[in-house]
Amino acid sequence: MCLLAKIVVIVGSVRSERQGIKVAKWIVEKLQDRGHQVSMVDPMDLELPLLDKMYKEMKSPPVKLQELQKIIQDADGYVPITPEYNHSVSSSLKNTLDYFLEEYFFKPSAIVSYSVGPFGGILAGNHLRQILAEMGMPAIPSQLPISKVKDVFDNDGKLLDENYERRIAKFLDEFEWYVSAFTKQREIGTPY
Structure with a gap:
């Protein structure tokens, strides 16, 4: 059983007809149903x-960015929602991710990808996995690709596709395990 956690869902698209906002809202709902405190970060609202x-390099960050830093810093885990644009994120x-670094350290992430095609953004997810590891928030082994979003x-x-109910349950079970494990280890201490 996972500790109730603070999770940040990060929307990955600002396009006018973006499908990712639907995915993000569904993920937020599923996490809230499990009792987690969830914040949704939408770059469209932030206008970064x-x-x-x-x-960390800014002398006077804008208020929206200060608020975002607090959300990112206080989180126990992250769920980035990535579209696939030209086989990448x-x-x-x-x-949005690059504004911060140390705030992410020693906290897990869980990648949700999507595309209008049959492969569900899996290539973007693979690229994102490398990015997240470098930023200190390694992704759990599973990815949740959503094909033909x-x-x-x-x-x-x-x-509309009830098969995703089973898939999201297993995916979030795994994510919660990692959130719980990382949280317990952070309480003991981190290498740096």
Whole structure:
């Protein structure tokens, strides 16, 4: 059983007809159903400029960025939702992640990917796995790819493909195990 945790779901697209917001809201709901405190980070709301300086390098960060830093810092784990753009992650997701570094250390992440095609953004997820490891928030072994995302959710974001109910349950069970393990180890101490 997992400790109730603070989880941050990070939306990876700012496109006008983005499908990822439906995926993100569904993930938030599933995590809340399990009793977790969930924050959703949407780069569209943040309006972050292209990265010039990381948060720690800024003398007077904007209020929105200060609020985001607190959410990221206080989290026990992260669920980035990545679309697949040209076989990789979106620039908006990478830009949002790159504002921080030490805030992520020794906390797990769980990758959810999606695409309009049949492979569910698996290539973007593989790239994101490398990025997250380098940032200190290694991804759990499983990934939740959502293929043909437009067929999985309706226009209001309601799940249409019930097969994903079973898949999300197993995926979140695994994520919770890692969140619990990392939380207990952070209480003992970290290498640096």
